[in-house]
Amino acid sequence: MSFNYEQSFTIQGGNFTDAGVVSVFIKRTLQKMGIPSEILRRVAIATYESEINIISYARIGIIYIRVTPENIIINIDDEGPGIENIELAMRAGYSTADEKIREMGFGAGMGIPNIINCSDDFKLTSEVSKGTHLRILININTN
């Protein structure tokens, strides 16, 4: 099987009305390509949690996904407040989500840990008051 696909999506901060739309679109697209369901599950979690974090915390962001026969690369770049303490942000249970975000069921501090659990390689970098960058690699095992 040979998978080849790439696409970028712009996500508006604060737009909870369309929260998840991009992740659902990506999942459907990869499903049609015949990506194995376990890989789909991991991509869905990684893109969803990234999408929600842009909407929750940033002004605007881009999700870029590239699928090759070997792996899936997901790059997320946003313009926003950035993350002061990355180590803390990666810890399960840590959240700065406000009341409005929590009321919708977000803010458990599990988003980034979920992404890490679904990644074969993961990098989070950030510059305070500039933005946040995530590099996610998911290997496709076709043996």
Place this chain on the structure above:
Amino acid sequence: MELSHIAKDLNLKIKCGEELLGRDVSGGYVGDLLSDVMANSKEGNLWITRQTHQNIVAVASLKDLAGIVLVQGKEPDVDALEKASKEGIPILVTELSSFDVAGKLYTLLS
């Protein structure tokens, strides 16, 4: 077990997705924190929650959940219903608490 059978047995009211109740339910998951449900629910699970806004629909789609049960007499938001109908996610409601629905579902599936 088919969702339609569960709906009948637990006396769940169908808000949308009536045509999808033939789906097989693999088990249940209870949760009101969306990233917990994203991480821990399994394909085909019936999701028991008190969240009523439209964000529940994307979670159910992404995790291939069999449907969503809103507890304690909660009604889905209008946008949630609209999205769920479009995405093909059944939403059902009940006066029961999460604890009671989960208990009954567990017994039914065992």
